[in-house]
Amino acid sequence: MIEKLLAAIKKETLILLRDRVGLSSLFIMPMILIFVMTLIQDSAFKTLNEKGISILVVDNDKDLMGFAIEQGLRNSELCSFHDSINGKAATAESAKQAVSGGKFLVGIIIPKGATAAIRNNVTTLVQQTLNTDSVNHIESKPSSSDSVNITIFIDPITKKSFLTSVTSSLREFVSNIKTKIMYKIFAEQLAEIIPNKKKTPYNAFGQSQIIKYNEIYASKGFGEIVPNAVQHNVPAWTIFAMFFIVLPLAGSMVKEKNEGSVFRLHTMPSSFLILINGKIVVYVIVCLLQFLLMMSVGLVFLPMLGLPVLDMGNSIPGVLVLSSATAFAATGFGVMMGTIANTEQQGAITGSLSVLLLSAIGGIWVPTYVMPETMRHLSALSPLNWSLDGFYELFLRGGGVKEIIFDSIKLMVFFVATMSVASIVNRVKKNI
Numbered sequence: 418m419i420e421k422l423l424a425a426i427k428k429e430t431l432i433l434l435r436d437r438v439g440l441s442s443l444f445i446m447p448m449i450l451i452f453v454m455t456l457i458q459d460s461a462f463k464t465l466n467e468k469g470i471s472i473l474v475v476d477n478d479k480d481l482m483g484f485a486i487e488q489g490l491r492n493s494e495l496c497s498f499h500d501s502i503n504g505k506a507a508t509a510e511s512a513k514q515a516v517s518g519g520k521f522l523v524g525i526i527i528p529k530g531a532t533a534a535i536r537n538n539v540t541t542l543v544q545q546t547l548n549t550d551s552v553n554h555i556e557s558k559p560s561s562s563d564s565v566n567i568t569i570f571i572d573p574i575t576k577k578s579f580l581t582s583v584t585s586s587l588r589e590f591v592s593n594i595k596t597k598i599m600y601k602i603f604a605e606q607l608a609e610i611i612p613n614k615k616k617t618p619y620n621a622f623g624q625s626q627i628i629k630y631n632e633i634y635a636s637k638g639f640g641e642i643v644p645n646a647v648q649h650n651v652p653a654w655t656i657f658a659m660f661f662i663v664l665p666l667a668g669s670m671v672k673e674k675n676e677g678s679v680f681r682l683h684t685m686p687s688s689f690l691i692l693i694n695g696k697i698v699v700y701v702i703v704c705l706l707q708f709l710l711m712m713s714v715g716l717v718f719l720p721m722l723g724l725p726v727l728d729m730g731n732s733i734p735g736v737l738v739l740s741s742a743t744a745f746a747a748t749g750f751g752v753m754m755g756t757i758a759n760t761e762q763q764g765a766i767t768g769s770l771s772v773l774l775l776s777a778i779g780g781i782w783v784p785t786y787v788m789p790e791t792m793r794h795l796s797a798l799s800p801l802n803w804s805l806d807g808f809y810e811l812f813l814r815g816g817g818v819k820e821i822i823f824d825s826i827k828l829m830v831f832f833v834a835t836m837s838v839a840s841i842v843n844r845v846k847k848n849i
Contacts, residue, residue, distance in 0.1 A: 426695040448714055470579050472496040473521040475507045480532035482565070482594050486525070489590045495582055496523075509568070516570040523583055524570035531565045535595055536602070543602045565591070647725045651715035652808035653781045656801050658711065659704045659743055660772045663751040666700055667764035670755030693839070697748050704744035732817035739811065739821050742828035743804040749835035750800070756839040756846075775799045800831045 472490060476483035491498045501507055502515050512524040567587065571580060715727030729736060754771070758764035776782060778792070779799030788796065796802045807824035810816035 426698050430699055448710065470496045470523060470583065471499065471521045472583065473499045473502070473507055473512050473515060473524045475509055475512050475524070475526045476500065477509075477529040478527045478531040479529075481598070482532045482535065482591065483527045485594045486527060486587065486590045489586065493586060495586060513570050516572050519572060522572045522579065525583075525587070526568035526570070528566060528568075531567075532594070532598075534565050535591075536598055539595060539599045540602055543599065543606055567591075645725050647715055647719055647727050648812055649784075651711060651719075651727050652812060653805055655708055655711035656743060656804045656808070657772070657776050657781050658707050659747040660750060660775070660801060661769070662700055662704055662707075662747050663754050663768035663772055664765055666696065666748065666751030667755035667758055667768045668761050669696070670752070671758050671761045671764045674759075675761075693752060693836075696752060697745075700748045700751065701741075701744045704747055705740060708740045708744070728812060730811040730813075731815055732811055735811050735816065735818045735821050738818055738825050739804065739807045739828075742825040742832075745832040746800050746804070746828040746835075749832035749839075753835040753839045753842075756842045775801050778802070780805055800828055803827045803831075 474487060474490060476487055487498070487500070490496055499507075499521065502511055502520070505511075507515070507524075509526045512521075512526060515521050516524040569584070569587075712727065712729070716729075720726045751768070754768045755764055758767060776799075778796050779785075779802030780788075780796055781801055785793050785796045785802065803824045807821040810820045810824075814820070
């Protein structure tokens with residue numbers, strides 16, 4: 418039994434080494450894919466977070482609201498702030514033309530007297546609340562003339578998510594100014610009712626930030642693991658490359674059929690699974706070598722280009738277990754496709770398209786959280802998604818073997834299922 422297995426392993430190794438071009442493509446092409454996809458996504462990430470959305474602001478208010486919006490946008494990583502066009506102060510008309518011409522994605526026009534309108538609005542509300550003039554007090558509501566209309570010009574190519582972020586920021590700035598004005602007017606009205614002999618500033622609340630936000634990425638490990646393009650692309654495209662082993666594996670099996678070597682092997686007193694174990698061992702090793710090379714790209718080569726270094730989490734045993742399970746699943750899938758295919762063209766086309774489909778469904782190309790609900794449920798059927806979720810657990814959430822064991826078991830069950838299908842198909846074809 419062991420001698421037969423070693424002989425099969427030797428045969429597969431020699432066959433694989435003879436095709437040096439194909440073997441090198443298994444390692445070089447995934448490396449290029451990781452470099453390209455990571456650089457593209459990292460550039461997009463920097464465009465959004467460092468340079469930001471190009472915004473043109475026309476401040477006709479020249480008061481608290483205008484100053485607050487300008488300061489907030491200047492300090493925000495969301496946008497790139499501009500208040501002039503070709504060195505000239507922007508106006509409402511020139512801003513509209515500039516946005517329509519594609520020079521800016523968004524143009525914001527703050528109307529004249531915006532702060533004064535808010536003051537009048539808030540003063541009326543405060544007087545109604547305190548009812549300071551019981552004799553001459555008249556029940557009234559804030560006038561519609563005190564409303565503030567901020568005009569926003571939008572380039573049609575602007576994504577809806579970007580526009581939502583801008584409008585949310587504007588609402589926050591306006592809310593802060595309205596709160597500060599309300600504090601001040603309350604203080605003034607209270608000073609008339611209850612003289613402040615110690616001259617303590619009533620608007621002290623307005624001078625400090627009462628609520629602060631502390632963003633922390635939740636992970637099970639020690640320290641903070643920040644998601645970035647490297648953390649997603651390296652494991653994602655590594656999984657894709659491992660499953661693309663289906664092409665040389667299926668091609669090798671079909672070639673053996675066409676050359677007649679399979680029929681000679683069937684004359685040996687051994688089962689199909691024993692004969693195929695040589696392929697499994699060799700290609701699992703190839704997949705693991707792919708994994709090690711792809712990880713070295715994230716750990717060594719990508720940082721040389723100024724990208725973040727890959728954080729592999731805190732559980733090396735978990736990485737070994739999951740990568741091995743992924744290698745077996747990918748190899749089993751290749752064996753199944755090679756057994757089913759009758760020609761090399763069938764194996765190449767069916768194998769490559771099936772991997773592309775499974776990767777698209779599994780979140781390799783597009784993250785599952787942006788998919789429709791139906792597609793998110795469908796993604797749970799892809800073995801690439803099981804592996805990717807496991808690596809997310811290890812690399813982003815700081816999990817260990819316990820957290821990825823279920824995904825690893827599913828991958829091994831997938832391996833057993835594909836090998837069972839391959840065995841059944843082989844038995845049927847053998848009897849024909």
